[in-house]
Every structure is written in C-alpha cells, then in structure tokens.
Amino acid sequence: MNRLKTCASVLAAGLLTVSLPAMAHHSFAMFDQTKTTDRKGVTVVQFQWANPHVYVVVKSGTETFALECNSPSNMKQAGWKFNTLKAGDKIDISYFPLRNGKPGGALKVATLGGGKKLDAW
Template sequence: MKRVKFGVAVMAGGLLAMVQPASAHHSFAMFNQASTVEFKGATVVQFQWSNPHVYVVIKNGNTNYTLECSSPSGMRETGWKFDTLKAGDKIDVAFFPMRDGRPGGALKTATLPGGKVLKAW
C-alpha cells in the first residue's frame, strides 16, 4: 500500500512540474489591444534578445518605453536576428500600449532605417 501511495505522489509531482512553466506565462491582457501607438524616429536604447521574450527599449522624447516582443524563435520566423537592432538606431514603431498608462507595451511592428518592416508577434 505504501508503495502505491509513493508512486501516485511521484506521478502527481511530475505532472505538477510539467504544468508550472505553462502557468508562469503571463497573458496579453496587460496591453490595450484596442489601441495602437506609433512613434516615428524613436531611438533604440537597448535590444534584449532573451527567453522567454525579446524586449526593445526605445526613447521617444524624454521617455523610455519598454516594448515586449515574441520569443527569440518566434522573432526569427518573422525575420529578426539577435543583432537586428543596435543602441542608437532610429526606428519607427507601432505597439499596443500598457493598460495602466506606464510607458511601454507590446511591439507590433518596427520599421528599420532601410525601410524594412518587421513584425514582432
């Protein structure tokens, strides 16, 4: 009987370990998908190519905006590379803003200096 209980406990623990990473992923609800903000000529401050999401920090006027993107593998599928952006690059962006008004959002598209448009989702 103890052996059966131990086996059930091990299986339950294994299932819980597999479920946890999925539950750690946040929803898209923090972004206002009914609104799009666009900036022309924003300056790239930082381009962070990392899991689980890529981030672009831009400066528009005197304010820095942190823009969340897809995963590195998702970004690769739409033409991005780890070195697509560099600090100081001037880009045009369109993004879903944060619902709470903080300066940031979910990047929709970025237009690079040469005119190439890349999607972030």
C-alpha cells in the same frame, strides 16, 4: 494503501513538472491589444535578445520605455536577428500599449531605417 500513496505522489510530481513551464509564462493581458500606438523616429536604447521574450528599450522625446516582443525563435521566423537593432538606431514603431496607461507595451511592428517592416508579435 502505501502503493496508492506512492502512485498519487508520483502523479502529483509529474503534473507539477509538466505545469511549471506554463506557470512561468505570464499572461499578455497587461497589453491592450484592441489599440495600437504609433511613434515615428524613436531611438533604440537597448535591444535585448533573450528568452523568454525579446525586449526593445526606446526613447521618444524625454520618455524612455520598454517594449516586450515575442520569443527569440518566433522573432527569428519573422526575419529578426540578434543584431537587427543597435543602440542609436532610429525606427518607427507600432505597439499595443499597457492597459494601466504607463509608458511601454508590446511591440507589434518596427519599421527600420531603410523602410523594412518587421513583425514582432
């Protein structure tokens, strides 16, 4: 009986360890991926290159909001670098808006000043 309990405990601990990364990663259900919003000439306020997701904070008119991107490794594969954007850069963006209607969303594509388009999703 003790051996069975020990085996069950080890199995449970192993399953918990394996499932932790999945639990830490949130759902993208908060973004409406059936719609895109486009804004031209937004100003980059901050570009945060960090795990688990890259973020871009932009200002459009008087509104400042954050856009979530993919992971740094996926962004790198799409042509992004940690210094692709700098505060003050003007870019055009296309993003999936938040379902709750608040400002922000998930960045889909950024068009840089020179016309270069980079996928972020």
